[in-house]
Amino acid sequence: MCVVLRVVLVGKRGEWMRSILSTAGLARASAQHPWRVVALWVALLVLSGVAAIGLGDRLPTNWKFLNEPESVRADRLLERELLNGPVPAREIVVIQSGSLTVDDAEFQAKLAEVGAALASVAGVASVVDYPTLYAVAPEQAAGFVSADRRTTLLAVTFAGEFEAVKEHTGAFLAAVAAASDSTFSVRTVGDLSANDTFSHTSESDLQRGELIAMPIALVVLVLVFGALVAAGIPLIAAIVAIIVSLGITGLLSHSLTLSFFIVNMITMIGLAVGIDYALFIVERFREERRRGRDIVDAITVTGDTATRAVLFSGITVVLSLIGILFIRTTIFLSLGLGSIIAVIVAVLVMLTLTPALLSLLGDRVNWPRKTPPPDPDADPIPASGFWVTVTRHVMARPVISLVLSTALLVALALPTLGLDYGLLGTGADGLPDSDVRDAYLVLQSEFVPGLIAPVEIVVDAPRTAEVDAAIGRLGDALEADPAFGPSTATSWNDAATLAEIETLLTMPVASNDAYQAIERLRNEHIPAAFSGTGADVRTTGGTSRNYDFIALTERLRPFIFAFVLGLSFILLTLVFRSIVVPIKAIIMNLLSVGAAWGLLVIVFKHGYGADLLGFRQLPTVEAWIPIFLFSVLFGLSMDYHVFMLSRVREHYARTGDNRASVAVGLQTTGRIITGAALIMVVVFSGFAAGRMVMFQQMGFGLAVAILLDATIVRSVLVPSSMALLGKWNWYLPSWMEWLPNLWVEGRPETG
Template sequence: MKQGIAATMGAWSARHRKTAVFGWLLFVVLVSYLGGVHGSDKVTESESMPGQVARAARILDDAGITSPAGETVLVQSASLTADDPAFRAAVEQVAAAVRGTGKVGEPVSPYDSGAFSADRHSALLRFTVNGADREAAVANVPAVMDAVAGAQRQHAGFLIEEYGEASSGKWFSDQFTNDFARAEWTAVPLALGILLVAFGAVVAAVLPVVLAVTAFIAAGGLVALASGLLHTSDDASSVMLLVGLAVGVDYCLFYLRREREERAAGRDHATALRIAAATSGRAVLVSGVTVVVAMAGMFLTGIADFQAMSFATIVVVVTAVLGSLTVLPALLSMLGDRVEKGRVPLLHRLRRDAGEGGRFWNAVLTPVLRRPLAAAVLATAVLLAVAAPLLTMRTANLTFQQQLPAGNALVATSQRVEAAFPGSPAPATVVVKARDITSPEMTRALAELQSRALATGRMHGPTEIRVHAAQNIATVDIPLYGSGNDETSAAALKALREEVVPATVGRVPGTEAPVTGRTAGSVDFNRQMSDSMLPVFGFVVAFAFLLMLLSFRSLAVAVTAVLLNLLSVGAAYGVLTLVFQHGVGASLVGTAGVGAVESWVPLFLFVILFGLSMDYHVFVVSRIKEARDRGLETRAAVAHGIRTTAGVVTGAAVIMVGVFAVFGTLSMQSMKQMGVGLAVAVLIDATIIRAVLLPAVMSLLGERNWYLPRWLGWLPRIGGEGAPADGGGRPSAPLEAAGARR
């Protein structure tokens, strides 16, 4: 029988054990070192955002103009107004304190800008933090924050608080670092503990974690080396850890459990390893290819952050597959039965007593196979009911206040600023590029831009203009009414873009004037997400269908795989909407309903879930197909495939759910939504889908599961022909037992 790629790689690794193991270690050390030396080139603002926002960023970048990080200090008194000398003295002392740090531009006093609240009990001191870029500004802002805190201590009767781009950027940077470290230190021990329960032996539990972690380290080095061509991001690193640990452990778990199962059935060590390579190895290969293809769909969004996350995920999955198909067979060949070293008596006995699928899964599967139609209808109804809330899903680019946890000091300050000064705290910025920015015609147009904007009633002052004569560029800051992420702000932005700008600076020949800012970024990003949905969904579904068709040479299996995955993704969307938009059960995951789902999360979840769901589908259906090819009729093959994979699928699902749930505990709302969405989807997929709906549907289809039209007979097969025959083609012992139970 012709060997497939996975079997060939496993056989080579078993014969060249030292080369495979030490070659892998050398590869990991080398690429991680080179990646560290090279460093990571991060996605720029002009790459990360679409539409006019991207164009504005490119104009400023090409001209060498950096947008300074704006900061404000709120000075507020319950009893005094801005006209009181003590109030003025407090403002002046705050200005002197921040100026004394040497880290800021000249502060703009509210007594010059008129930045007072309507009741004159609040004032805003504005300034910019020095720095060639945002990272430099974030590095400079701690000294400024300390100065403001010192001023607060000197004026106990006032509320003096700082809020702005640099201070919020510092919080995000610090929190990201802390969350990432916490995820690493929580997810790895969690996966190790679950594997210890699954295998009941220390060595067998450690192997998958070690391989997954080394694959993640190597992938990090590769992504850094490639970042000169395809820029990376902090989000890409988080996703790479999330997916890399989950799939890396799962792939090794599939392989190792099959090898142990064959040894328990009486095979010699070499035969057991060969069968594991040809069966589970093939499933790992097909699953890895499916994840890679699904993630490639993210490139169709045209957004650099998504492309960075896609590329990082592809690299870590390919690395994990490579490790599973090469290093793991070599290690198993070296260890032999010593892989069972370090047995934990109670855990090992529980695993042994679980038998083929365990009592629980046998109890679930028996009624499903007895009444498949009823089981299929009931499971589908449950999934559709869970998915129903997605019909009300509202996506949005979450605001600063929505992203941060409730009770955060920066959120409280920003809310006080908004209460005292209604309107978006971040203004829209018109970036004007002209032939001659200082010409009388352009000077009049810029003045008219400001006056017309205020005349709409949708925007408010104070407006601010900066002219860069040498580059023939001007920037005009115009605050919008609304929260910055609501319909009021969106309507104001539309009026600015479609009415005010074209009627003023847009009328000057040779002028370009894109509008950027927080609201503009949210609007443009959401529009790009909406436009990307159909192409990405179509790409992922079409290629997943094609891969299943090539893997199993069955039209029914391919269609079933796609439909079941769509059901699990829909259910995950429903839970996401219910928890994070409507707030049902939100307190259980340490959050509150924020009224919307982060705009990029649904698309990202779809791509990730469609890839990861194939882990279980390929693994389970491969086992069913293997049993059917060896002589069992379809219903018995389904029963055998589900029972013999139930323990592995359960263990793999628990690991994935555990790892994803760790991300559901992080501070950032977007990471929390991603983690909870993935955890829920995998849980649904491994239980209702794989244990109920899949066996029910396959039982109903019977021999039609394996139907392939004659005109598709030319299709190639991915991964070879499956498991080698056992002793002259006789079914293995578990298959004989399954046949006896028919």
């Protein structure tokens, strides 16, 4: 962001120094030249639309490491020393009959027919069926037929890695679909089919989320503003932010390895913060107009207060999200970069386009209501209403309010102790309801579950009798471990310097049991078998890659937490010149995040309310979600915290009355914070309503966390704790008095 936050420095002589380039100055300039600003953003929209062309084709649904854990090093060895190129894409086609067995002539004729049809698809290198495999390897062929012999498999290998052959997905899936008839069910699961399912489901979920979120958000905005035109401005701002962000992403996608996550993140975060930020700005503009300021002055004051708070909030969100970029995978790069781009563009829209629109509309923002006559002496503190009642009860019984609200959040957070992590995209649990998922479930129930993602063991050593003996010992160890099925024959490269051993897991490949099996393989079986040989042995495959991903997130989680918590403490200390406020904010944010994690476990793992909400009960939570929730929520919750406490501090600076200041802060911000939170809850809930389980978990987690933060935390926990602490809320050690005095919403009026 090229705009700096205007800092008001209080020197010993009481001189006020302001930066030349300020949010107020930008707001005034935009208000005085609105058509130039609008024209600039229209041009950006057109350019962004052009830049975003073909974006979806450049964003795969699979993910990659951007560093080199064990599985990546093993893959590169295989590609270089054994395969002479990348691992080819594969599909497993499941052919099932309700009446015939593979021994029947009709079934065998069907196999030959389907095999020939698939082999004729462009990009297919080979198709292996049961009869062909039985002729050369009867023992291995046994794994291609179910116990009742009514289901069999076709192994399809493509002539290149996924990216090289994905253009043939449509033709391949069409051939599979055409093979089904009244006697045989033909379905497929693998690299191409799973990618196609994820891609189409992601697009439909995105559209569904928008269709749900935007109309309901408009209703909430109308209720908050009581005016249709005012309600439309935040939606326009959000849509502009999303389109421009997608254009920027379109440019970046030519040079960065991203995933389809980034489009969903931009849309979701862009809608949420775009609407939220504009809500604060439009409401402050209307408040200044009610006080009698002319349009340009009202916009300038709004820029000096609400817009500056938005800028601070945006900076905080961006800095919080930087933490997740520490985890070097395309998942976290896409999550973090998409959210950061959306927030930065949304803030730029608030700094320029929103003031320009307000200047053009003027008092027409109040349509269809009539603009009330200006009243410079109007008291902004409501005399009655819901928030006055809430304030009265919380301030009258601060101890009870504090204890009950804390107890509720702690109780909701306790199930977090049972939180298990996974990567659902590798298993049937992560697939939306589809033929691909059905094929996967047949594989799990009728065959060895690990067939879809074999464990590959790579032995980097010259072939010697000692190494052969070690491979034999490893085979014996795997045979004795019930987690592993039979190993296939060992494959050596032509130079006899690298070997590959494949084995199958006997449980779902994306389960905790599977990850524990990989851990035993790496830490027990392989070291015991190859001790003293000097061989470098690594494992790869879908389950190994998932294991490395989860291990990476667990290893970096404490550093990310420390980064975000430390950043929050520093920023809040600077804003409020207090060490008590940031400590309380960190504790309260941890409570709300913990409660959100606990609710994820309650709903998705234990299934309470899952059917009612349309969610799928699962044994794990997507491994990236807890860290993402933590980073996003610490950034977003700062918005509400600063908005409310700025009003408290402003009143306290004028009166010195802590109790009255807390009451004023809650009464004056309760309605707008609740409205903003409801909009975010609506947006996140819209995305949770889709069929992608990972986005169900993410949307639900964000929605409940924001709801808890804006209600229990901001409306009860914050005011009750501040009422009890009194003047200690504003305690700053004397050795920190040199810190600048930041008034995020402007310097309080005196006198």
